[in-house]
Amino acid sequence: MLNKTPLLLVLWLALTGTARAEQESLDNWLAPLAEKNATARALLMMKDKRDTGQLTHAVSLLQQRLIASPEDRTAKMFYGYGQLFLAGDYMLKKNYMRAAELSKQGYYAIDEAAEQEPENTLLLYLRARMNAFVPAESGRCVVANKDLNALQSPTLPISLTPMLTLMRARAAMSCNQPEKAAQAWNALRTMGAAGAPLYRIQSGTSPGWTSGEILDVLMPLLEAQP
Amino acid sequence: MSNTLFWVANILIAWSLCIVLITLVRKPTDIRYTFLNLFRHRRRSAVTLLAITLGGVAVFIFGGFVDYSFYALREQTIRTNLGHIQIYQQGYMANGNSRSLQFTIKDYDSVKATLLADPFITEQTKTITGQLEFSGIISQYDKGVSTFFAGVGIEPQTSLLLGALDSIISGSDLSAVKPLNITLGSGVSSMLSAGYDEWTDLLVVNPEGGQNAMSAQVRGVFRSGIKDYDDTAVKIPLVTAQHLLQTQDVSKIILLLQDTRQTQAVLERVRALIKENNLPLEAHSWDELAIFYHQVVNLFEGIFLFIKTIVSIIVVFMIGNTLMMNVIERTREIATLRALGLSKAYIGRLFILEGIIIGIIGAILSVGSGLIVAMIININGVPMPPSPGYTRGYLAFVMWDRDMHLFWFSCALPLVTALIASIIPSRRAANLVIAEAFRFV
Numbered sequence: 001m002l003n004k005t006p007l008l009l010v011l012w013l014a015l016t017g018t019a020r021a022e023q024e025s026l027d028n029w030l031a032p033l034a035e036k037n038a039t040a041r042a043l044l045m046m047k048d049k050r051d052t053g054q055l056t057h058a059v060s061l062l063q064q065r066l067i068a069s070p071e072d073r074t075a076k077m078f079y080g081y082g083q084l085f086l087a088g089d090y091m092l093k094k095n096y097m098r099a100a101e102l103s104k105q106g107y108y109a110i111d112e113a114a115e116q117e118p119e120n121t122l123l124l125y126l127r128a129r130m131n132a133f134v135p136a137e138s139g140r141c142v143v144a145n146k147d148l149n150a151l152q153s154p155t156l157p158i159s160l161t162p163m164l165t166l167m168r169a170r171a172a173m174s175c176n177q178p179e180k181a182a183q184a185w186n187a188l189r190t191m192g193a194a195g196a197p198l199y200r201i202q203s204g205t206s207p208g209w210t211s212g213e214i215l216d217v218l219m220p221l222l223e224a225q226p
Numbered sequence: 227m228s229n230t231l232f233w234v235a236n237i238l239i240a241w242s243l244c245i246v247l248i249t250l251v252r253k254p255t256d257i258r259y260t261f262l263n264l265f266r267h268r269r270r271s272a273v274t275l276l277a278i279t280l281g282g283v284a285v286f287i288f289g290g291f292v293d294y295s296f297y298a299l300r301e302q303t304i305r306t307n308l309g310h311i312q313i314y315q316q317g318y319m320a321n322g323n324s325r326s327l328q329f330t331i332k333d334y335d336s337v338k339a340t341l342l343a344d345p346f347i348t349e350q351t352k353t354i355t356g357q358l359e360f361s362g363i364i365s366q367y368d369k370g371v372s373t374f375f376a377g378v379g380i381e382p383q384t385s386l387l388l389g390a391l392d393s394i395i396s397g398s399d400l401s402a403v404k405p406l407n408i409t410l411g412s413g414v415s416s417m418l419s420a421g422y423d424e425w426t427d428l429l430v431v432n433p434e435g436g437q438n439a440m441s442a443q444v445r446g447v448f449r450s451g452i453k454d455y456d457d458t459a460v461k462i463p464l465v466t467a468q469h470l471l472q473t474q475d476v477s478k479i480i481l482l483l484q485d486t487r488q489t490q491a492v493l494e495r496v497r498a499l500i501k502e503n504n505l506p507l508e509a510h511s512w513d514e515l516a517i518f519y520h521q522v523v524n525l526f527e528g529i530f531l532f533i534k535t536i537v538s539i540i541v542v543f544m545i546g547n548t549l550m551m552n553v554i555e556r557t558r559e560i561a562t563l564r565a566l567g568l569s570k571a572y573i574g575r576l577f578i579l580e581g582i583i584i585g586i587i588g589a590i591l592s593v594g595s596g597l598i599v600a601m602i603i604n605i606n607g608v609p610m611p612p613s614p615g616y617t618r619g620y621l622a623f624v625m626w627d628r629d630m631h632l633f634w635f636s637c638a639l640p641l642v643t644a645l646i647a648s649i650i651p652s653r654r655a656a657n658l659v660i661a662e663a664f665r666f667v
Contacts, residue, residue: 094604094607097301097305097391100390100391100393104387104389104399105386107394107398107399108398108399108401111403112401115403116403138394139397139446140397142396142421142422142423143422146422146423
């Protein structure tokens, strides 16, 4: 029978909001790119996950982009994000069948984008960012843990370290690894001002894009798009 | 049997409505008297209406619940890798699926292209995918464990929708990028103690009878909720399965449609295409293949019939009792009417009319209250335990907006039972002996 429990994993996605300051930061950086870059435009549309119309528009924009340029892994990654957000929306509307289909397709797109270009640590980071914050029932914490282990090499900018630590903590909690989670929380606490806002996010929704992520993950990926 | 009852009920409803309409046109005061008589004892009439309404609401809610359960079970069955239509090599079904590798489809790509070239099929279809079924032994040599498995080679992307209700409980679905990655049913995973990212070894027998083996990494663990399936199922990318079994064939081609109601139309078109192109294939609908679904549906239908019968009997007794009490209380009044020259038929009709009116009010209240209760239930659903053969429960809803029969039955039950219940009291009233009735205390 149709089971709501595994689908709950996407419910939170529709409810996650983005703080106003972070939205403004995202606007400031992506708006100049958005005119020529469909992925940047779609990302801006996906800011408010409760706006179904904008979400649907963003997903169809990314789909068109992928038809025109199937090798665009960044577009594929955010296409996956968009489908998961839409799945959350269908979940709220109690259309569990469509929600299940979209969540499968969303994760598939995210996995494919990350695995087609395994040397691209930024794509791996984006996959880990999605998987670390989804509910434990989704079983995605194991994928997040693997990706976060791969991201331990010092190739990533230092600005991402607090968020990576938060992702480690949350993925460990989802995977029922309390010791590993406690280590990550401690590390985050000792980071001072950089870790303090993230330390508060012990459960629930994922945080909005930080300025470090916008500058060191989103911008390089969007600017490097084919 | 149920068809006959349906038509008998329709005739009775039509007759009842005609009686009311004719009375309304020819003797509207009779309708007024009926209401006055019915509500002479407000508490008793209210209790009767409450009983009728509760019965009607119970039938409405249970009917909607059963409808949703059938819908959910049907879609679950279809989306657990069954699909709406399956195409096999001729003779596959006659051989009882036991020699699946001997009855394979040789030219999958050209058959798929033929299907996709048909505009009607393309329009109605969500996905078309090939699958290769086989069996073998899966082991984890490090842990010294092995078990039999029922393997299925699937196309990772086109199978996403087909297996949409197979929940991944750890890891990911199959990938086209990593062909050596497999997914395990939760039972297989438990038996092998093999989780995400661990390596397993598969041993299979190919169509020629030779043995072949390969190592594969576990990419994910899935749970369909059907224990027998989860205990044996292993999913492998189709190209990998074909490579392992040294074949280019597929066991079956599956079509997942946009809408289950289109199954018969698409099936007929597929069969016509097979005939036109002289293909050695046979097509079957999910309905023919889902034996378990039909068993559960038959069980539920039996339970529903039982509940409907019980509710009908209760309603008949409640209305019968109310009308009989009316007759007893109004014995002298009836005698007066008869003494004034009113015919037996007229007196009888007055009581029948009371039964019909109480039935109509009960029908309106049943549907109205049923809708309100259904909407309240549908806000969050009702957690249900697992169905027979399933390992996980589900959230039940009341599906009232897709089945007109539900409304029909919720109206027919109070009306027809009220009509039947009023027959005996009306006959008793009509056949009272005037002299004796005047002496009644």
